[in-house]
Amino acid sequence: MSGLSPLALPGAAVIGGGPAGLIAAEILRGAGVEVDLFDAMGSVGRKFLVAGKGGLNLTHAEPFAPFAARYREREEAVAAWLRRFDADALRAWARDQGVDTFVGSSGRVFPNDRKAAPLLRGWVRRLREEGVRFHVQHRWTGWTAEGALHFDTPLGPREVRAGATLLALGGGSWPQLGSDAGWVPWLEAAGIEVAPLQPANCGFDIGWSAHFAERHAGAPLKPVVLHWTDGSGQARQLQGECVVTATGIEGSAIYAIGADLREGIARDGGTDLQLDLVPGRDIDRLQRDLARPRGKRSLSEHLRRAAGLDPVRIGLLREVGGADALHDPARIAVLLKRLPLRLRRPRPMDEAISTAGGVRLEALDAGLMARRRPGVFCAGEMLDWEAPTGGYLLTACFASGIVAAEGMLAFLKQPRTPAEPVSEHAVPPALG
Numbered sequence: 001m002s003g004l005s006p007l008a009l010p011g012a013a014v015i016g017g018g019p020a021g022l023i024a025a026e027i028l029r030g031a032g033v034e035v036d037l038f039d040a041m042g043s044v045g046r047k048f049l050v051a052g053k054g055g056l057n058l059t060h061a062e063p064f065a066p067f068a069a070r071y072r073e074r075e076e077a078v079a080a081w082l083r084r085f086d087a088d089a090l091r092a093w094a095r096d097q098g099v100d101t102f103v104g105s106s107g108r109v110f111p112n113d114r115k116a117a118p119l120l121r122g123w124v125r126r127l128r129e130e131g132v133r134f135h136v137q138h139r140w141t142g143w144t145a146e147g148a149l150h151f152d153t154p155l156g157p158r159e160v161r162a163g164a165t166l167l168a169l170g171g172g173s174w175p176q177l178g179s180d181a182g183w184v185p186w187l188e189a190a191g192i193e194v195a196p197l198q199p200a201n202c203g204f205d206i207g208w209s210a211h212f213a214e215r216h217a218g219a220p221l222k223p224v225v226l227h228w229t230d231g232s233g234q235a236r237q238l239q240g241e242c243v244v245t246a247t248g249i250e251g252s253a254i255y256a257i258g259a260d261l262r263e264g265i266a267r268d269g270g271t272d273l274q275l276d277l278v279p280g281r282d283i284d285r286l287q288r289d290l291a292r293p294r295g296k297r298s299l300s301e302h303l304r305r306a307a308g309l310d311p312v313r314i315g316l317l318r319e320v321g322g323a324d325a326l327h328d329p330a331r332i333a334v335l336l337k338r339l340p341l342r343l344r345r346p347r348p349m350d351e352a353i354s355t356a357g358g359v360r361l362e363a364l365d366a367g368l369m370a371r372r373r374p375g376v377f378c379a380g381e382m383l384d385w386e387a388p389t390g391g392y393l394l395t396a397c398f399a400s401g402i403v404a405a406e407g408m409l410a411f412l413k414q415p416r417t418p419a420e421p422v423s424e425h426a427v428p429p430a431l432g
């Protein structure tokens, strides 16, 4: 028994009120389409709000080509979305919402107030004023045998038919914010291929000793140079920042190379990473400085003075090289320039900032409509692309939301015969 009356929507159902769903609702409503937006949670945009805690890195100011290359294997597909809506367009959109942005020293773009809440509040208010109908506490649970959308609500189940549907359900990280990847089996059952979800922008476990973890978890390492081998066997290096965690290592530099590390672990059961803990310092000079007599100074004080080492770097030398290594200047110098770490596994998806994998782009057309499910579109992080932190995640969510909304507009405008109503009901029952 349905606790809520079924809905037959002439226009669009947008499921998922993250940035991808909200921007799609904006485009659809702006084109005069009736829009109903559903979200499982009691309010929309929770992950967007949490992103605000880190200052809301909306996008990045680097030129188009290197920007698009951040999406790795999906560079070409994402570049097509970005040609429709790029970093400048996102900044202009924010300005239209009354939120000016600035470019930080690393090229990352933030709202001037570095907050998400005012932007989200104003955005949702305007969408409501423009006529978007919000239905919170509506958890989509797939399609009925007849092809209607099925929702669980506090008042009981509800069936909805819409002219076109956007799924913008997010990935599988931080499930407490609403995106719990519950949709994976339902899409697979509908014949929409999904690449396995995996943690992205996450830490990696190394397995420190309890003593080291207790003393140094949370300590930043900046700057460091990471040395690793990429998927094609190329030796690579990157300067950046990371943080020692209770179980291993994380931070923006780790996120930037996380896909290579994750793939290396999947392939070989573990992967090697070397840290240059003293970038810019020459190994011979280091050796000479460390070999100077230390007199009455403690070992830690000697290492601090001779090589500028802080407690976490000294701790790493001891943890990786053993206590004896600290008495051998040549060995210390080698360890400082190439500290070898063995990464065992990525941290669980729940903890990751984002998710790799998702709806395969090959299962969608250029307007992001499911080839096997006409009238059903997908956008945002639930699609199979990944990118490092730096504003690339939100930018691709916005851009794909806009591309999908425009695909929906084109679909809704298609002439249909009376026998073929504008409804997902037109989908063959075999796919239902």
Ligand SMILES: Cc1cc2nc3c(=O)[nH]c(=O)nc-3n(C[C@H](O)[C@H](O)[C@H](O)COP(=O)(O)OP(=O)(O)OC[C@H]3O[C@@H](n4cnc5c(N)ncnc54)[C@H](O)[C@@H]3O)c2cc1C
Pocket (backbone or CB within 6 Å): 015, 016, 017, 018, 019, 020, 021, 038, 039, 040, 041, 044, 045, 046, 047, 048, 050, 051, 052, 054, 055, 056, 057, 058, 059, 138, 139, 140, 141, 168, 169, 170, 171, 173, 174, 177, 178, 179, 180, 181, 182, 183, 352, 353, 354, 379, 380, 381, 382, 390, 391, 392, 393, 394, 395, 397
């Ligand atoms: C801690 C943290 C910090 C971040 N910081 C940044 C940053 O600074 N810059 C950046 O670019 N990116 C950042 N991100 C990533 C970014 O927030 C996400 O990539 C982005 O929010 C994804 O947008 P989306 O619209 O695809 O999905 P989401 O924002 O995840 O929204 C999906 C929505 O779908 C709803 N939903 C899911 N399943 C169902 C269902 N079955 N029925 C109904 N509704 C459902 C959810 O409740 C949710 O509201 C951060 C992420 C985290 C976790």
